[in-house]
Amino acid sequence: MADSNNRGEVVFEDVTRAVKTRKTEEIILHHCSFVVESGKLTVLIGPSGCGKTTIINLVAGYETPDRGKVLIDGIPVTRPDWERLVVFQETALFPWLTCYDNVMFGPLATKVMTRQEAHEQAIKLLEKVGLGDFMEKYPIQLSGGMQRRAELARALINRPTIMLMDEPFRGLDAMTRELMQEYYLRLVEESHGTHLFVTSEIEEAIFLADKLIIMTNKPSRAKRVLDIDLPRPRKAEVLRSKRYLELKANTLEILHEEAVKASRASGKADINIEASIRK
Amino acid sequence: MNNQTNTISKEINESDFVFEKASFFSKIFNIKTVLNTVSILSLFVIWGLLVHFGIYRFVLIPGPAEVLEWGIDWMGSKDFWIDASLSTLRVLGGFTFACLIAIPTGLMIGWNKVFSDLTFPTLEILRPIPGIAYIPLAILFFPWEEASVAFICFVGAFFPILLNTITGVRMIDRDFFRAALCLGSKPKHIFWHIVVPGALPSISTGAALGMGIAWMAVVAGEMISGKWGLGYRIWEAYTLIRYPLIVDGMIVIGLLGLCSSVIIRYITLLLIPWRKAITESLDESITK
Numbered sequence: 001m002a003d004s005n006n007r008g009e010v011v012f013e014d015v016t017r018a019v020k021t022r023k024t025e026e027i028i029l030h031h032c033s034f035v036v037e038s039g040k041l042t043v044l045i046g047p048s049g050c051g052k053t054t055i056i057n058l059v060a061g062y063e064t065p066d067r068g069k070v071l072i073d074g075i076p077v078t079r080p081d082w083e084r085l086v087v088f089q090e091t092a093l094f095p096w097l098t099c100y101d102n103v104m105f106g107p108l109a110t111k112v113m114t115r116q117e118a119h120e121q122a123i124k125l126l127e128k129v130g131l132g133d134f135m136e137k138y139p140i141q142l143s144g145g146m147q148r149r150a151e152l153a154r155a156l157i158n159r160p161t162i163m164l165m166d167e168p169f170r171g172l173d174a175m176t177r178e179l180m181q182e183y184y185l186r187l188v189e190e191s192h193g194t195h196l197f198v199t200s201e202i203e204e205a206i207f208l209a210d211k212l213i214i215m216t217n218k219p220s221r222a223k224r225v226l227d228i229d230l231p232r233p234r235k236a237e238v239l240r241s242k243r244y245l246e247l248k249a250n251t252l253e254i255l256h257e258e259a260v261k262a263s264r265a266s267g268k269a270d271i272n273i274e275a276s277i278r279k
Numbered sequence: 280m281n282n283q284t285n286t287i288s289k290e291i292n293e294s295d296f297v298f299e300k301a302s303f304f305s306k307i308f309n310i311k312t313v314l315n316t317v318s319i320l321s322l323f324v325i326w327g328l329l330v331h332f333g334i335y336r337f338v339l340i341p342g343p344a345e346v347l348e349w350g351i352d353w354m355g356s357k358d359f360w361i362d363a364s365l366s367t368l369r370v371l372g373g374f375t376f377a378c379l380i381a382i383p384t385g386l387m388i389g390w391n392k393v394f395s396d397l398t399f400p401t402l403e404i405l406r407p408i409p410g411i412a413y414i415p416l417a418i419l420f421f422p423w424e425e426a427s428v429a430f431i432c433f434v435g436a437f438f439p440i441l442l443n444t445i446t447g448v449r450m451i452d453r454d455f456f457r458a459a460l461c462l463g464s465k466p467k468h469i470f471w472h473i474v475v476p477g478a479l480p481s482i483s484t485g486a487a488l489g490m491g492i493a494w495m496a497v498v499a500g501e502m503i504s505g506k507w508g509l510g511y512r513i514w515e516a517y518t519l520i521r522y523p524l525i526v527d528g529m530i531v532i533g534l535l536g537l538c539s540s541v542i543i544r545y546i547t548l549l550l551i552p553w554r555k556a557i558t559e560s561l562d563e564s565i566t567k
Contacts, residue, residue: 080457080461082461082463085462086457086461092455094455094473094476096479096553105472106462106463109462109464109465109472110462110463138552138553158462158463
């Protein structure tokens, strides 16, 4: 895995992306630039609706920027590729395949490894995420946390250069969420790939991240990049350390500014609406 | 003290209730069968009473006893077996062809924009024309009478299967396609591993609907063009004033229709094992 250590660098160069509806054009990303370093876990955090999913889609190649460039190791992204794997907000496990077959989907599609090799890998990964006894179950028969773990296994078996996590633990209860974060960290610390993790939870962000990118409100850009210098391998105890609390306070302050701006902006919008009603 | 005993007795009552609930659900199967039998019996009783007392024009309608008598006679004859098997074969022939053509076409229309724009308008024009309207042309066109009746079944079954296949493909979550793409799927792989299994539940609904319509079509077709078959027998019974035989024919069609939908449901479960998992988890939540 040595080569993936210096591969998988994502660069956003002055990216602008707008969503056009029939009449209006809403700018989601505005001159947004940042770097996701290779081999690190970068967490993107920002107010909800600030275009985090758009960033994931741009890196994955589902969308293309209107202006600016999205570069991976210096090459612009044009289409989805199995080097960049997305773990979705809602589970996207295929309901018609068993847990095991879901994990085997990638290797059988790309044929980069033999079936036997894939089989061994799949079993190893499923056992590692605690699904060894659930391989023949269909996704609908698994709990939310199990589904997410199966999805992690399905992604990791392909040894992607870049993992894109789009709020993958949203909607899980607090306990499961914590467990999932620990599972995830253990996998990340072993895999060494580049990870881009999107979330709107501060605790999660700081607990996981090597680097934290804080986004502004829409139209958004990267506001601040923080180095999270908490020790690795990271355990839950970190959440009680002094450094963690400092970092959290710092992040909260920056996010608070944005939240205030957002509420002012929406206040203005309300006034505008009122004015237009009066007219 | 008193309070405490109260809570204890309450707890006991509650656990009793849970126990009773479980046995209640094991009983429900029996109650269900009883209710189902009552449902069928009451149909015959009401029919018998209406005919017996000659309410309104029910004097003209044959009663259950007569129908039973004629039915036993008819089932003993060779005619019955020829009629029933010919009708079934016509339905199966038309239905099979409809599946073979409608499912691939539907998958392509649902998946491929160009193919959809190319074919869908034409199919939308043809769709509202009922299968029965094709009867005269079918008789003209096909040299072989079996083919013309089977063709009418085909037309009847074709559109429900086609439309359900298209909807099935279009209802597949966009994330599944995206996930497949980033897992390294190529278009052909996506077609076989996402489009086909994703549309299967809807296709099976379409097949069940199509089968029902094929039975409707076969009766209409045989009434007009057949020399054999259940539809023909019903019409012949009317013209020869053998009224009880009409009802016998209707009952046989009903039973055969029932059999075919049971078979389709069974095949569906075999093809879509994850559906079974879904219904099982649903059952669980209902029982809870």
